[in-house]
Amino acid sequence: LNFASRGIPTAVCNREIDWIAPFLQEAGPLADHLSGAETLQAFVASLETPRLILMMIPSGAPIDAMIAQMQPLLDAGDTLIDAGNADFNDTRRRSSDFAGTGLHFVGMGVSGGEEGARTGPSMMVGGSEHSWAQLRPVLEPIAAEFQGLPCVAHVGPDGAGHFVKTVHNGIEYADMQMIAEVYGLLRDHAGMPAADIGAVLAGWNDGPLSSYLIETTAKVLQTIDPETGKPLVDLIQDQAGQKGTGRWTLIEALKLGQSASTIEAAVGARAWSSAKEARVAAADVLPAGALDVVLPAPDVLAQALFAGRILAHIQGFEILRAASAEFTWALGLAEIAEIWRAGCIIRSSFLDDLAEMLRASGSEPVLLVPAVGELLTPILPALRQTVSAAMQAGLPMPAMAAALSWYDSARQARGTANLIQGQRDAFGAHGFRRVDHDGVHHGNWGA
Numbered sequence: 001l002n003f004a005s006r007g008i009p010t011a012v013c014n015r016e017i018d019w020i021a022p023f024l025q026e027a028g029p030l031a032d033h034l035s036g037a038e039t040l041q042a043f044v045a046s047l048e049t050p051r052l053i054l055m056m057i058p059s060g061a062p063i064d065a066m067i068a069q070m071q072p073l074l075d076a077g078d079t080l081i082d083a084g085n086a087d088f089n090d091t092r093r094r095s096s097d098f099a100g101t102g103l104h105f106v107g108m109g110v111s112g113g114e115e116g117a118r119t120g121p122s123m124m125v126g127g128s129e130h131s132w133a134q135l136r137p138v139l140e141p142i143a144a145e146f147q148g149l150p151c152v153a154h155v156g157p158d159g160a161g162h163f164v165k166t167v168h169n170g171i172e173y174a175d176m177q178m179i180a181e182v183y184g185l186l187r188d189h190a191g192m193p194a195a196d197i198g199a200v201l202a203g204w205n206d207g208p209l210s211s212y213l214i215e216t217t218a219k220v221l222q223t224i225d226p227e228t229g230k231p232l233v234d235l236i237q238d239q240a241g242q243k244g245t246g247r248w249t250l251i252e253a254l255k256l257g258q259s260a261s262t263i264e265a266a267v268g269a270r271a272w273s274s275a276k277e278a279r280v281a282a283a284d285v286l287p288a289g290a291l292d293v294v295l296p297a298p299d300v301l302a303q304a305l306f307a308g309r310i311l312a313h314i315q316g317f318e319i320l321r322a323a324s325a326e327f328t329w330a331l332g333l334a335e336i337a338e339i340w341r342a343g344c345i346i347r348s349s350f351l352d353d354l355a356e357m358l359r360a361s362g363s364e365p366v367l368l369v370p371a372v373g374e375l376l377t378p379i380l381p382a383l384r385q386t387v388s389a390a391m392q393a394g395l396p397m398p399a400m401a402a403a404l405s406w407y408d409s410a411r412q413a414r415g416t417a418n419l420i421q422g423q424r425d426a427f428g429a430h431g432f433r434r435v436d437h438d439g440v441h442h443g444n445w446g447a
């Protein structure tokens with residue numbers, strides 16, 4: 001529908017063909033730019049060559065099966081685009097399978113949910129220059145715009161687009177989790193009703209926290225269930241789903257030797273949320289935290305959340321920086337932040353500032369950019385106060401606590417790894433380097 005609304009002739013196809021006719025009917029006048037096909041053969045035959053075919057179906061086996069069905073129908077010069085969320089390792093494999101066939105494979109991250117897809121998503125294209133030249137004229141018109149600039153970019157070759165989207169989702173998981181942690185403090189320690197918490201968040205959306213996720217969360221908290229008249233959020237099971245992108249970010253960050261502690265906390269919190277029975281049983285038998293903890297004021301919570309958001313984004317971008325070096329992708333980190341300023345789920349006013357910070361960082365860690373320190377210095381005490389309050393009250397705050405600990409580790413000139421090296425040498429003779437001599441040394445431990 002988005003393509004059609006820009007006058008781009010578009011054919012559609014779906015596995016369950018019953019959806020096609022109602023879709024075209026509901027398209028109204030846009031149907032002038034649309035045609036439906038009930039078989040893949042008819043669909044492919046209806047397209048102008050060289051063809052651009054965009055798939056948005058579940059990742060993994062369904063994509064492999066679809067490629068296998070589609071490939072024999074295509075001609076040299078055609079481009080097949082996987083626009084769903086995919087494990088970038090799969091995208092690299094598929095790109096390499098296509099190499100030399102005359103066909104082109106693109107792994108494209110798309111973000112913006114249902115509304116973004118329809119009115120303007122943010123898109124991260126991974127593929128060849130040839131594919132980008134083919135795609136650009138049809139993607140720029142359908143993309144979200146930030147100050148007149150389309151939120152779409154050719155971020156790199158093969159798996160780069162899906163990797164960038166995966167990290168986007170990792171940051172999304174962390175941001176959602178941190179918002180949920182503050183919600184938990186207000187709900188379980190302050191006893192605030194959902195709608196009141198929603199009103200607090202709606203107020204925050206006018207300040208530095210301004211973002212789609214804060215705005216959406218405020219709406220979610222203020223929505224009433226028509227059946228019961230109660231806040232709908234209170235009627236939802238406290239068990240979160242996940243399709244895999246958060247976990248993929250974490251796995252790849254670990255492989256790259258990067259810390260993704262806020263994302264790990266968010267993935268772990270979703271996983272742990274499914275252990276409902278165990279949590280209910282434990283609540284009755286294991287001791288809780290203190291009741292007399294003073295809850296930080298709402299503006300302190302807002303500052304804490306903003307500090308957590310900044311640190312989670314920085315972690316995500318350091319993962320991208322490491323991947324760029326590992327896979328020689330030459331990712332433009334500032335450009336990635338720029339195409340996330342509109343259309344995508346993590347769009348926020350902070351991303352505009354972050355783009356500048358990333359540009360200033362060059363090849364240095366972004367934490368060292370003076371503007372980052374200037375932004376964090378006044379709000380870090382709020383993060384410390386909020387995390388301490390939650391810990392004392394016995395309320396979980398895994399992502400915000402992880403963000404804070406990561407920050408404290410990142411700025412600790414002399415860390416504690418000297419002891420780890422001593423331990424490793426004591427039990428495994430692994431050796432260590434001394435601060436005062438070159439070479440590898442061993443201790444005569446316990447002597």
Ligand SMILES: NC(=O)C1=CN([C@@H]2O[C@H](COP(=O)(O)OP(=O)(O)OC[C@H]3O[C@@H](n4cnc5c(N)ncnc54)[C@H](OP(=O)(O)O)[C@@H]3O)[C@@H](O)[C@H]2O)C=CC1
Nearest residue numbers: 014015016056057058059062083084085110111112113114
């Ligand atoms: N929902 C969102 O906001 C976003 C989703 N994505 C990604 O987009 C992709 C699609 O997600 P979404 O639309 O949410 O929902 P689903 O993942 O449920 O995908 C639904 C579509 O996939 C088709 N489909 C399902 N299984 C197969 C199969 N084995 N072979 C062929 N077609 C199949 C369905 O066809 P049928 O009608 O026949 O079942 C339907 O058209 C996923 O990779 C997702 O991660 C990315 C960004 C945002």
Ligand SMILES: O=C(CO)[C@H](O)[C@H](O)COP(=O)(O)O
Nearest residue numbers: 085111112242243244245345
């Ligand atoms: O990519 C998306 C948003 O950017 C999709 O909504 C995705 O499904 C979100 O991930 P999960 O389902 O694991 O919460």
